[in-house]
Structure formats: C-alpha cells, structure tokens
Amino acid sequence: MTKTAKVLTALAAAAVLASPILAQQRRGGGGERVAPECRQEIIELCGRGRGELRTCLRDKYAELSEGCQSALRQRIEARTGAGARGEGAARSGALAPQQTLAYGSDPLQGLDLWVPEGKPAPLVLFVHGGGWKRGSKSNAMGRALPGHMVEQGYAFASIDYRLVPKNTVEEQAADVAAALAYLLKQAEALGIDRSRVVLTGHSAGAHLVALVGTDERYLKAVGLSFADIDGVLPNDGAAYDVPAQIEGAGPMMKETYAQAFGTDPARQKALSPIAHAAGPNAPAFLLIHVQREDGVAQNAALAEALKRAGTKVEVGSFAGEGLQGHAEINRRLGEADYPATPVVDAWLKKVFGA
Template identity: 45%
Template sequence: MHQKTEPTASASAKDEVEPSVASDLTPIAIAARGREITGLRIFQRTTAEDNITETRLKELLLAMNTDQPTGGVDMTYGNGKAQYLRYWKPKSPNAPIILFVHGGSWQSGTYLDSIGSTKVAHLTGQGYAFATVNYKLIPSVMVEEQVQEVADSLGYLVRNAATLDFDPQRIILMGHSSGAHVVTLLGTDERYLEKAGINIHTVRAVISLDGSNYNALAEIADSPGPVAENTIIGLGTDPKRLQDMSPTYHARAPNAGAFLLLHVHRQGDVRQAVELSVALEAAGTDVALHVFEGESFEGHMQMLLRLGDPTYPATLVTDHWLKVHVPVTMLST
C-alpha cells in the first residue's frame, strides 16, 4: 500500500479545532476536525452510509447549496443548455489551471451549488486559474457522455488559453464524489481527452476529493446502501460496463502526471483508493493517498465544504502537494 504522509497538519491547527474533552466529540465534530488517519486504522469498520438523521442530511445539503463562490465569468463550451462553466482568471499570466467537477451521484448538482466557496477563494488566492464546469445529468445522458462533456469543456478552455491567461500545458483536474470519479477516469482513460483534442500528458495532476467507483464492481459490494444504489442507477450492473467505467482498470500508462487521493473514513472507498494507488504505482505514476477523520455522508460533505480552510488538515496536504507537483510562479508587481 502506498500512503504518503509527509505533509501533516500543524499542532496549532489541530489544537484550534479540537474540543478539550475527547469524550465530548460527536461524529459531526470529528468530521469537522478532520485529522489525518494513518496506518491500518484507515481500514477500520465505519458507520453505515444511511446512519445520518434526516434533519442533519437537510442541513448539509442546504449548506452545500447556499455556499456558492463569487466572482468569475460564465461562458459556454457547447451547444447544450447545461454546457457552460465559470472561469476565474489567474493573478499572474501563464498560471496552471484547476478544472473542478462537481458531484451529486451523476444525478444532481450544478457548477456553483456543489463546489464549496472556500476552496475557490483559497486556490484562486494562491494564483491558480480556476474553472468549474456544468454538465448534463442522468437520466438525460449516460455517465460516459458526462465524462466526455467535461473533457470537451477542458478542450474549450485550452483552445482559448491565450485569451484566458493560463498555461494549457499545466492542467489540474479536481472533483468531489462522482465528480472525483469523472476526473480520475479522465486521468487514466485517455480516450475522452483525445476526442476533445487534449494530450493526457498536459494533465499534470488529478485531485480526487472523497471519490468513489474507482472500481465500480467493488463499489457495489463494498458500499451497501445508498452508495451502491447510486452506482447501479448511474452505471448499471453489466460487469463489462462497470469495468470500463472504473479508473483502476485503466490505470496503466499513459496516465495523468500525478494523483492526490483525499478520502474521509469510508471503508469501501478507502479500500478502492488503496487498490487504485497500487495500480497507478505499478504504471510508474506518482500517487499519494491521505485519509482523514469523518465517517459516512458527514465526512463526505465536510471535505467538500472545508477544503481551503487553513484549519482543515486536508488543506495543508493539498497545498503542499500542489507546490511540489504544479506550483504557481507569481510575478512581482
């Protein structure tokens, strides 16, 4: 198993969000704290995905839907009604670009209400160009078409890179939940990018935020309940299709340059992340896996909403990793 742990949260950041009495910690507080979990602890059994009250579920969804980023410019990348994106120009020209893909089990969400404003402000503040893409949802399209739409949006951005002031040779794909599935598939199965006119080697990095369906067959077996049900809704039950839509089965070279897999403590998805890490390593691709506190949907949503907050440990890990793999060179004024 390959689990890089060089960057860790500072003691001050940990202390700032840790309640004084450990026994008082609730699942919500633990997920919000989000300390990194290492070693064999990442494989410990976790609570069921449906072990969340309806009230708390509504609170999390409301927080997600209302936490929309500001600024940026909307533009269309295709002829479809849902084919548009929002773009933030970088502070300095020729910066790397981050393309974010929202989650929602391929069935829900938009480019603004399923992204988290904190991460947008944080990453644009560091100098990255940033775009978040909208795409058609199932059942109006198949997931394969969604993946191609995202690739096409990247193709549009690259064709206009000179006007948009970013470096088309330094692309970062980032996604959450089913959006993480989309970006890891784009980073391992080059067919979608090729069709959009993109060389996979220009994708320097893929960042998966609590992704799933790296191995869709295993997802159905490992994650009973809502997660498995959503996999079947999105990808069906045909083993051949499930395999074809699984990034792990495509993780032989060529791949995107490097992968950062950030996960909360959901045992089925963590096992798949380990499997994907091994497959990427075998192909000679740089990969780092980090697992953080927070179980079930609570942890899943905390990672979406908190990434970019300097007190959230996964932010420090992401910042360090980006500086190593796709740094921004800020021009002095």
C-alpha cells in the same frame, strides 16, 4: 456572515425538518410541505430514516438540485422570517466568478471561471459531485475554494456537466474533457497557462476526473492527451472499482450505481478508473479521502494500481466519517484551518513547479 446567512447555511435541513419533511400534506390544510419531486430527491440522497435525515440534509444540502434547495430555503425563511435576503446572504463569503462560459450547446455544458491578475495562471478544473444525477457548479463545492485557489495564483474553473439519467456517465466524462479543451483552446485570451493543468472533483466528480486521468480516450476525442494534464486530484471518491463498489453498497446507493453504471459487467469495468490504471495515466495523482470504509478501500486499491504502473501517486487521509465527513472535506477544502488544505496546496505547488 450575518445571522440570517448562518441560519440558512448551518441549519438549512434541521429547520425544515422541525415538521416531518416526508409527510405528503399538512394536517388540517395548508398545502404540501415540499414538492413531491423534491421529497423524492431527498429520499434518494438521505433515505427515509428521520433520525439520520436531519444530519444527512444538513451535511449534504449543497448536493440537492437548485430547485429543491430553493424550496427548502423558502420553508426556512417562512419559519425564521429571513425573507428575500436569505439566498444572497447564504452565498456571501464566496468569491463570485469572473466569467460564466458555455463549452457546449447543452444548458448544462457551462462553467464558471476565476483567474488571478497578472501573468498566465496554472489551471485547476473542478468537477462537482451529486451521484452522477444532481449537483451544480454553483452549489456543490465549498465557498472558500475558488478564492483560495486564486490567492495561490491559480485559475479555477468549476464546471457543470450533463446528468444521469438523461445522459450517460460516458458523456459526463466526455464533458469533463470537452470543458478542458474549451479552456485550453482559449487559454491565452483567458489568462490561463495551458502548460500547467490539474483536474479535481468531489464524490462522483472524483470518479469522473479519475476516469479521464486513466482512460485517455476521453481526452483524445477532443484533441488532447495525458501530456496536457499535470495531475489529477480526486476528493473522497468511492467508485474507482465500480463492480466492487456496487457489490458492497447498501440498497439506496445500489440504486444510484445501477442508474449510473447499469448492470453490464463489461460496461461497469470500462467505467472503473482502476481498470485503466495499468497505464498510461496522467503524470501524478493525489487521492484524498476521509474515513468512510468503502472510500478508504477504494482509494487504497486505486493508489496501489497506479503505483504498479509507475504513476506518481500520493494519498491524503483525513478525519471524518460517514456522510458528514464526506461532505465536510468538500465543504471545507480551501479553508486555511482545514487539515486537507495545506496538503493540497503543497501538492499543487510541486506538480505545477511553483
């Protein structure tokens, strides 16, 4: 990776924050620092405390919308002289998708697909995070993951889905099922082994795959069932019991949860994977998480509920705290020296019978 790329990836937030990002305008002229909608997005993601803002943005930069990322990159380039080369260099090291496909009519119902050469490959389908209201298949996962999955002999799909508040969490779970149905319908032409499938996702994406893996209605609506899935791998989710998560959330996240799940207790329960875990469920789960207090508790509760139902479940607990750990387990999964990678590899081999 070039020096420019390292600036744009490792120092993205800190460089911009050399002058306060929350200020409305430059003193003495010069126009706005960052567009108001981007400032608001950053506040929703990281809060208003400047001390925490630097670390939060550096760790969660990938969860910002593409427009906000572009605005920040432009400010970095202006400060570092990186110029127009920056964006391409920042994305170097990632394996480019072989195909970008539409699984629905909405612009956000699209997916990127990587397939290894040779015989039909087991499918790993990834669902990005971003608080149910932001994120993208292109920027909300670690750069190493697609290439690593292909090296392991798996097809890998990263999907977009419709976002809150324009759409609902129910529609997002429906999008996960629809994307899977689209791929399995064309499995032979795409080089996918439709008999071996795992769903995975990070953060909000972890919640969505856990919901689809415990509430079969979403799969049945597209002509599938739990028989079409071999396993579910939620990565550092913390909304498996939505009412409990809302109860313990701070002001910033409470607002995010209220926007996603509303205030109706019955709806919150219906969108809680733990409420459906009594079974039937997808055949096997691997719950991986870092040491966030709410995440640890939520993963333990879901694991226990799945075990009581007789579902095969394993838990992987890894170092990392707060937002930094939450971002790292997503950003680094697929890197050979990251501890979660061999755990995930071993579980996938077992689930796929490789």
